[in-house]
Amino acid sequence: MDRLPRWADVALVPLVSLTLAAIISALVIIAIGQDPWEAITVMVEGSVMNAYGWGYTLYYATSFIFTGLAVTVAFHAGLFNIGGEGQAQLGGLGVALAVLFIPWPHWTLALLAASVGAAAFGAAWAAIPAYLQAKRGSHIVITTIMFNYIAASLMIFMLVDVLRPPGKMDPATANFPPEAHLPSFNEIPGLNLIFTSGVPANVTFFIALIMAVVVWLLLWRTRLGYQIRAFGKSEPAARYAGINPTRIIMIAMLISGGLAGLMAINNVMGEAERLLGNSASGAGFIGIAVALMGRNHPVGVVLAALLFGFLFQGGAELGLWTKIPIELRTVVQGLVILFTGALDMMVRMLLIRIFALFRPAKLEAA
Amino acid sequence: MDYGTLLQVLDSTLRLATPLLLACLAGLYSERSGVFDIGLEGKMLVAAMCAGAVAFYTGSAWIGALAGIAGSLVFALIHGVTSITFRGNQLIAGVALNFLASGMTVLVAQYLFGQGGRTPPLEGHARFNPITLPFADALQPVPVIGPFYHEVLSGHSVLVYAAFAIVALTWWVLYRTRYGLRLRAVGENPAAVDTAGVSVKGLRFSAVMITGVLCGLAGAYMATALQAGFGKEMTAGRGYIALAALIFAKWRPVQAMYACLLFGFFQALALRPDVVQAVVQVKVPVPFLDALPYILTVLVLAGFVGKAIPPRAGGEPYVKER
Numbered sequence: 001m002d003r004l005p006r007w008a009d010v011a012l013v014p015l016v017s018l019t020l021a022a023i024i025s026a027l028v029i030i031a032i033g034q035d036p037w038e039a040i041t042v043m044v045e046g047s048v049m050n051a052y053g054w055g056y057t058l059y060y061a062t063s064f065i066f067t068g069l070a071v072t073v074a075f076h077a078g079l080f081n082i083g084g085e086g087q088a089q090l091g092g093l094g095v096a097l098a099v100l101f102i103p104w105p106h107w108t109l110a111l112l113a114a115s116v117g118a119a120a121f122g123a124a125w126a127a128i129p130a131y132l133q134a135k136r137g138s139h140i141v142i143t144t145i146m147f148n149y150i151a152a153s154l155m156i157f158m159l160v161d162v163l164r165p166p167g168k169m170d171p172a173t174a175n176f177p178p179e180a181h182l183p184s185f186n187e188i189p190g191l192n193l194i195f196t197s198g199v200p201a202n203v204t205f206f207i208a209l210i211m212a213v214v215v216w217l218l219l220w221r222t223r224l225g226y227q228i229r230a231f232g233k234s235e236p237a238a239r240y241a242g243i244n245p246t247r248i249i250m251i252a253m254l255i256s257g258g259l260a261g262l263m264a265i266n267n268v269m270g271e272a273e274r275l276l277g278n279s280a281s282g283a284g285f286i287g288i289a290v291a292l293m294g295r296n297h298p299v300g301v302v303l304a305a306l307l308f309g310f311l312f313q314g315g316a317e318l319g320l321w322t323k324i325p326i327e328l329r330t331v332v333q334g335l336v337i338l339f340t341g342a343l344d345m346m347v348r349m350l351l352i353r354i355f356a357l358f359r360p361a362k363l364e365a366a
Numbered sequence: 367m368d369y370g371t372l373l374q375v376l377d378s379t380l381r382l383a384t385p386l387l388l389a390c391l392a393g394l395y396s397e398r399s400g401v402f403d404i405g406l407e408g409k410m411l412v413a414a415m416c417a418g419a420v421a422f423y424t425g426s427a428w429i430g431a432l433a434g435i436a437g438s439l440v441f442a443l444i445h446g447v448t449s450i451t452f453r454g455n456q457l458i459a460g461v462a463l464n465f466l467a468s469g470m471t472v473l474v475a476q477y478l479f480g481q482g483g484r485t486p487p488l489e490g491h492a493r494f495n496p497i498t499l500p501f502a503d504a505l506q507p508v509p510v511i512g513p514f515y516h517e518v519l520s521g522h523s524v525l526v527y528a529a530f531a532i533v534a535l536t537w538w539v540l541y542r543t544r545y546g547l548r549l550r551a552v553g554e555n556p557a558a559v560d561t562a563g564v565s566v567k568g569l570r571f572s573a574v575m576i577t578g579v580l581c582g583l584a585g586a587y588m589a590t591a592l593q594a595g596f597g598k599e600m601t602a603g604r605g606y607i608a609l610a611a612l613i614f615a616k617w618r619p620v621q622a623m624y625a626c627l628l629f630g631f632f633q634a635l636a637l638r639p640d641v642v643q644a645v646v647q648v649k650v651p652v653p654f655l656d657a658l659p660y661i662l663t664v665l666v667l668a669g670f671v672g673k674a675i676p677p678r679a680g681g682e683p684y685v686k687e688r
Binding site for chain 2: 028032033080082128132136137138139141142143145146147149150153154156157160161285288292324325327328329330331332333334335337338341342343344345346349
């Protein structure tokens with residue numbers, strides 16, 4: 001017996017990984033002389049016990065759904081896209097260009113244009129590493145890391161030297177016009193009964209959920225999705241089946257980059273309403289944790305994104321109300337990636353041992 | 367640009383190239399053994415924090431450096447256990463360790479010192495102070511060579527000279543010892559090494575540990591020589607530039623030194639945009655200079671500037687029997 005039942009594979013493995021990450025996080029909190037119980041209380045109260053907290057939790061979750069889906073699509077093609085951060089920053093540039101220079105009469109049109117801009121710029125930033133992987137065999141992990149840094153430099157240049165309005169000191173674009181304002185949850189009829197004070201969560205959340213469904217349909221209900229997954233499972237087999245590797249690498253990475261870029265409509269257009277430096281603020285990297293935790297399935301990604309939204313908002317509350325620094329969330333993020341991504345085999349081996357312990361007992365009973 | 371300015375830029379080149387070089391050589395051991403390591407950044411950061419904190423408590427840069435190495439070794443051990451023992455994804459492990467380091471260093475520094483994640487400024491023997499090479503003052507009046515010897519080569523901390531000595535040592539170990547032969551073999555064809563009766567896991571663990579030691583030195587240099595204390599995220603992507611240099615050098619030690627000097631030169635230029643402007647007569651945006659190492663690495667990876675072929679077994683855990 002060296003396979004786990006399906007339910008254990010889908011639900012138990014991530015839960016055990018998460019528990020291990022949580023235990024170590026608690027030990028870290030104890031080690032720095034703080035109370036883990038107090039920490040979890042503050043986190044829960046500040047993020048999910050009232051509408052205001054949810055407004056932030058869902059706002060963060062929205063960004064993480066996009067970046068998590070981005071990593072997921074690439075993963076299914078056997079590609080590890082670490083470049084979500086840079087692609088999301090470029091997406092922000094796409095949003096800013098689409099919204100700043102064309103006077104849109106209504107936010108729906110502005111949103112459409114911004115989405116196209118964000119996805120196109122994100123996809124374009126992923127296209128070069130994808131092409132180099134497909135045509136020249138350059139390892140996509142390294143090129144996407146390099147492109148993150150190139151993106152950061154490019155954005156500094158754009159914000160300081162090109163897009164900064166004359167006479168302004170801070171490296172940021174001008175404010176977006178009020179017509180391009182996306183309705184927040186407190187401005188949407190119906191939802192405003194729950195969200196009474198201003199929150200950053202906005203209509204983009206629903207777009208993120210739609211994208212999760214679209215990604216599911218793409219991967220498991222279309223010919224292209226089948227080709228992507230086949231290619232990810234075995235490149236030689238896919239090649240024999242007549243699947244063009246270059247085409248699959250390019251398409252998977254363009255979709256991945258586009259999804260990462262789309263994140264920008266949430267944070268740049270929905271929240272900041274202007275393009276700031278370091279706009280993605282790490283969400284691109286969190287997408288890696290979200291995809292691993294969500295077992296590369298859109299449903300898992302949405303759940304994991306909510307969990308990380310909670311972690312992010314709760315972590316911010318920790319920084320405000322306790323002596324635990326806000327960086328705790330980076331530690332938890334690292335632990336989650338370590339246990340769900342890299343130590344997957346360890347958790348699995350552990351569970352297989354435990355299952356084996358119970359098996360003979362069952363046979364005796366029968 | 368006059369000779370004095372050139373010497374200044376070359377002087378900072380050496381200072382800035384050193385942490386890159388140490389981290390790059392660190393990565394060389396791990397990757398040559400077939401274990402990809404994108405966690406150089408995290409190991410450097412942990413080492414910088416440990417070195418900064420312990421140097422502050424003990425007042426000794428040397429004990430600080432040992433603490434830095436110890437901290438980096440702990441992370442190297444996690445990387446080894448994850449990617450060698452449990453055959454996990456080496457790239458994901460590296461990413462995880464970088465985040466862990468980024469958060470843990472601030473948490474611990476804040477707990478110890480309460481200064482927003484920094485260590486207190488280091489003074490005196492808590493830092494590696496500049497060493498004046500023999501005859502530097504006596505030779506200074508000699509035209510051209512004298513000032514070069516005095517300004518550029520002399521007056522660095524001991525770790526700078528150590529880094530360049532380790533280049534020679536690494537070359538010797540890699541190409542002139544039995545260990546080096548096995549190390550290169552295990553990165554190309556672990557099955558052959560296994561057949562010869564040498565432990566693949568043991569070799570890879572030893573390489574990953576050497577990586578830990580060298581990253582420890584790189585981090586200690588950051589906190590106790592280049593700067594006076596640890597600061598949040600102080601490595602600022604140097605681990606990735608080192609990785610870029612390693613690829614640029616095609617995983618060879620002497621070429622790694624040239625690559626790190628080149629990338630260090632870019633970093634030195636980014637500090638002096640006025641010099642760049644004076645030389646090329648055009649205003650070059652500083653971000654472009656910052657991005658140059660990464661752009662060059664992409665070009666190398668793309669095969670436009672020679673072809674970079676990584677160790678063949680890199681990234682794949684070795685399974686003894688099927």
